Amino acid sequence: VTAPRFDTVVHAPLRLQVCAMLAAVESAEFSAVRDELGVSDSVLSKHVKVLDETGYLRARKAVVASRQRTWLALTADGRRALAGHVAELQRLLAPATEAVAEHLPSSAPTPPQPATAT
Amino acid sequence: VSASEVLCDHLPSWKAIGKLSVMETDAGMTDSAARAALTEVEAGRSAAARRVTTPWWFHPLLGAALAAMLAALSLRGPAVAVVLVLALAAQVALYALYRRLTGLWVNTWHVEGMRRVTAAATAVCLLLLALGVGLELGAGARGAAAITGVVLGVVYVVYWRWVERRLVALWAAAP
Numbered sequence: 001v002t003a004p005r006f007d008t009v010v011h012a013p014l015r016l017q018v019c020a021m022l023a024a025v026e027s028a029e030f031s032a033v034r035d036e037l038g039v040s041d042s043v044l045s046k047h048v049k050v051l052d053e054t055g056y057l058r059a060r061k062a063v064v065a066s067r068q069r070t071w072l073a074l075t076a077d078g079r080r081a082l083a084g085h086v087a088e089l090q091r092l093l094a095p096a097t098e099a100v101a102e103h104l105p106s107s108a109p110t111p112p113q114p115a116t117a118t
Numbered sequence: 119v120s121a122s123e124v125l126c127d128h129l130p131s132w133k134a135i136g137k138l139s140v141m142e143t144d145a146g147m148t149d150s151a152a153r154a155a156l157t158e159v160e161a162g163r164s165a166a167a168r169r170v171t172t173p174w175w176f177h178p179l180l181g182a183a184l185a186a187m188l189a190a191l192s193l194r195g196p197a198v199a200v201v202l203v204l205a206l207a208a209q210v211a212l213y214a215l216y217r218r219l220t221g222l223w224v225n226t227w228h229v230e231g232m233r234r235v236t237a238a239a240t241a242v243c244l245l246l247l248a249l250g251v252g253l254e255l256g257a258g259a260r261g262a263a264a265i266t267g268v269v270l271g272v273v274y275v276v277y278w279r280w281v282e283r284r285l286v287a288l289w290a291a292a293p
Contacts, residue, residue, distance in 0.1 A: 006147075013158045020162025024229075024289050025222045028166070032221025036165035064214070071223070086159055092152040 004091040005084035009054045014039065015047050019074060019082045022057070027073035030059075048072060056081055167289035169220045170282060176216070177278040183208040185271030188247060191254045191263035226281055231288065239277040246270045 010019055017037050022028055034044045051057035056078030060071045074082070183205045190201035217223060226236045250266030253259040 011155065013155070016155060016158040017162035017165065020159040021165045022162075024163050024166040024285075025170075026225040026228065027223045028169075029217070029221040032169055033165075035221075036168060037162075064218075082159075086156070089152045089155050089159075092147055093149060093156070 002080065002083035002087050004088035005081075006088045007081045007085040009050065009056065010081050010085045012047070012050075014043070015051060016082075016085075018044070018047055018051065018072075019056070019078060022072055022074040023079055023082050027060075027071045030070040030072055033072060051078065054078075163289040166222065167286045169222055170224065170285050170289070172216065172219055172282065176212070176219070177275045180209065180212045180278075181271035181275040183212065184274050185267040188250050188267030188270055189264040191251060192261050192267075224281075224285065229285065229288070232281070232284060235277075235280070239273065242273055243270055246273065 010016060014037065018033060021033060021036065030044065030048075034041060037044070048057060048059060052059055054077075056075055058073050058075055060073070062069055062071060186201055187205035187209075190198050190205065193201060226232045246266045246269055250263040250270070253262035253266070255263075
């Protein structure tokens with residue numbers, strides 16, 4: 001179980017997406033991350049650099065068929081930071097969710113169903 | 119000179135410190151901001167889910183290469199070495215193609231909730247390999263390696279089809 005911990009480096013919206021994508025896999029190619037998240041090379045590079053400098057991400061360059069490709073992978077520290085950050089976000093939301101659940105009647109009436117055309 | 123004085127010299131220090139604390143910690147994070155952040159996490163996982171599925175022919179081809187490698191033992195003469203080398207080369211090429219097609223590298227052993235099935239599938243494959251080699255070369259049962267090779271290929275394809283479906287379901291789920 002990961003302890004909830006707010007992480008300012010991970011919290012930036014695009015970095016959260018990059019970290020979540022990389023946490024799911026062992027590694028991902030730079031262009032795959034760029035295309036799926038719909039950002040430019042320069043924007044992604046900037047965020048990758050921040051994560052790299054923090055020690056949350058490792059970038060490895062490989063030449064395949066005379067083309068240089070960059071593979072990105074989250075480090076163990078990066079995985080821990082993301083897990084802690086997600087746990088913290090869930091912890092922040094938990095009171096609100098519980099409060100809503102408390103105010104809901106135990107047997108809510110079924111909403112009227114729309115009439116279907118025959 | 120404190121950070122609050124530099125950044126917010128037009129505000130009284132108690133306001134500036136309040137602003138910085140909201141920006142830099144979770145103290146001022148609202149429910150909607152936390153929910154929005156979790157949506158970003160979901161978006162990242164969904165991005166991985168969108169790429170992980172290979173074309174329908176990919177795993178059957180890899181399964182066939184795996185089957186051919188074991189089935190080669192049922193052949194005789196120089197054909198054994200030729201089929202073995204070709205099957206091995208096909209596997210290396212297909213793994214490289216996997217990286218090109220998906221842009222991802224997945225280790226199912228590290229994916230939560232998949233370790234048990236991965237261990238079971240690996241054990242079955244190793245057992246089939248040992249059985250095929252043992253029966254063909256040890257007991258002299260001609261064709262045993264070819265039969266176990268085909269079963270091995272089918273197990274491999276079924277396992278990877280399950281892996282892809284499971285990964286998509288896992289990553290599409292909320293964090």
